[in-house]
Amino acid sequence: MEAAAFYGFSTLAIASALFILFTKNLIYAAFALFLAFLGVGALYVLAGADFLGVTQIMIYVGGILVLLIFGIMLTQKGDKSADPSKPNRIEVLIKREVWGFLIGTGFFIFLLKVIFTSDFRMAGDSINSKSTIKTIGVELMTSHLLPFEIAAVLLLVALIGAAYLAMNRNPTP
Amino acid sequence: MTSIPIQHYLIVGAALFSIGLAIAITKRHFIGILLGIELMLNAVNINLVAFSRHDPERLGGQLFALFVIVVAAAEVTVALAIILRVYGRFKTVDPDKVSELKK
Numbered sequence: 001m002e003a004a005a006f007y008g009f010s011t012l013a014i015a016s017a018l019f020i021l022f023t024k025n026l027i028y029a030a031f032a033l034f035l036a037f038l039g040v041g042a043l044y045v046l047a048g049a050d051f052l053g054v055t056q057i058m059i060y061v062g063g064i065l066v067l068l069i070f071g072i073m074l075t076q077k078g079d080k081s082a083d084p085s086k087p088n089r090i091e092v093l094i095k096r097e098v099w100g101f102l103i104g105t106g107f108f109i110f111l112l113k114v115i116f117t118s119d120f121r122m123a124g125d126s127i128n129s130k131s132t133i134k135t136i137g138v139e140l141m142t143s144h145l146l147p148f149e150i151a152a153v154l155l156l157v158a159l160i161g162a163a164y165l166a167m168n169r170n171p172t173p
Numbered sequence: 174m175t176s177i178p179i180q181h182y183l184i185v186g187a188a189l190f191s192i193g194l195a196i197a198i199t200k201r202h203f204i205g206i207l208l209g210i211e212l213m214l215n216a217v218n219i220n221l222v223a224f225s226r227h228d229p230e231r232l233g234g235q236l237f238a239l240f241v242i243v244v245a246a247a248e249v250t251v252a253l254a255i256i257l258r259v260y261g262r263f264k265t266v267d268p269d270k271v272s273e274l275k276k
Contacts, residue, residue: 006177010185017192017212026202033208040189040215047182049222049235056218059242064211064249071204071253075260093201093267104195111187115180122179122227135232136239144236151243158247165254 006046013039026090030069037061051133182223189216203256203266207249214245 016036020029037060044053072090140148190213197209218238225234256266263271 003176006181010181014185014188014192017189017196020208020212021192021196021199026205029205029208033211036189036212037215040219043182043185043219044222046177047222047226048229049225049238052218052222052235052238055239055242056215059246060211060215064246067249067253068204068207068211071207071256074257075204075266092205094199095201095269097199100195100199103198104191107194108187108191111191112184115183115187120179132232132235135230136235139232139236143231147240151240154247155243158250162250162254165251165258 002046006043009039009042009046012036013043024092024094026072026092027069029092030065030072033068034061034065037065048132050131051136179223179226182219186216186219186223189213189219201267201269203259203268206268207252207256211245211249214241217241 013036016032016039019032020036023029023032037056041053041056041060044050044056076090193209193212193216195209196212197206200206200209218241221234221238221241223234225232225238228234259271260266265271
């Protein structure tokens with residue numbers, strides 16, 4: 001049962017990623033990325049990371065993907081002569097396919113070689129099925145306190161920087 | 174307790190990372206490149222979570238994945254702001270056409 005779920009969600013994520021790679025319509029690519037993120041979140045849950053799965057769905061799907069779709073919307077060329085009854089296609093030119101496939105498959109083969117030739121000696125037992133939220137909270141407040149606060153400062157800096165960059169988008173010279 | 178070996182998680186992560194790299198290379202649209210980068214970050218997170226299965230006491234991999242998600246959110250906001258500025262300046266989203274040098 002668990003193996004079936006794992007392979008099903010892995011297939012979903014990889015098929016969605018391949019669809020993003022081959023499609024020419026950017027909106028379809030964004031929705032396929034939605035499916036890929038859901039598949040990856042399910043893989044987190046299968047690996048025993050319940051809090052991280054929920055976080056993935058909330059932040060990636062609820063935040064980042066909506067932001068990307070807003071970006072697609074804001075960077076469109078508006079055709080004034082477009083037929084409004086036609087579906088809106090955002091064509092993305094695809095170039096350098098040969099280089100992309102060569103580098104992608106080459107890197108994949110290299111990673112497979114690394115995975116199959118390495119001998120992982122796992123110390124400690126596998127995760128037990130209790131919730132990870134307590135452990136994550138305690139670790140964040142004790143041994144990972146400095147990265148936690150640096151992340152807070154980083155989010156503030158990113159917010160201010162993005163607001164500063166995005167205002168006056170079309171400056172009048 | 175889980176029956177799935179760690180190599181399968183690593184293979185899924187490697188496949189997603191390679192596909193994301195190919196997306197970031199082949200798409201000629203700034204937001205398409207961002208989609209590829211997000212996919213690569215997710216593949217790395219799969220690896221971190223898979224290794225974190227064998228560390229149930231400290232969960233270092235899951236914490237690191239959490240910080241990766243936070244940094245990815247910050248990165249996307251700033252990248253979108255930059256993309257909007259570049260689009261306002263050059264009126265294009267093709268990285269090959271963003272150039273002020275003579276052809």
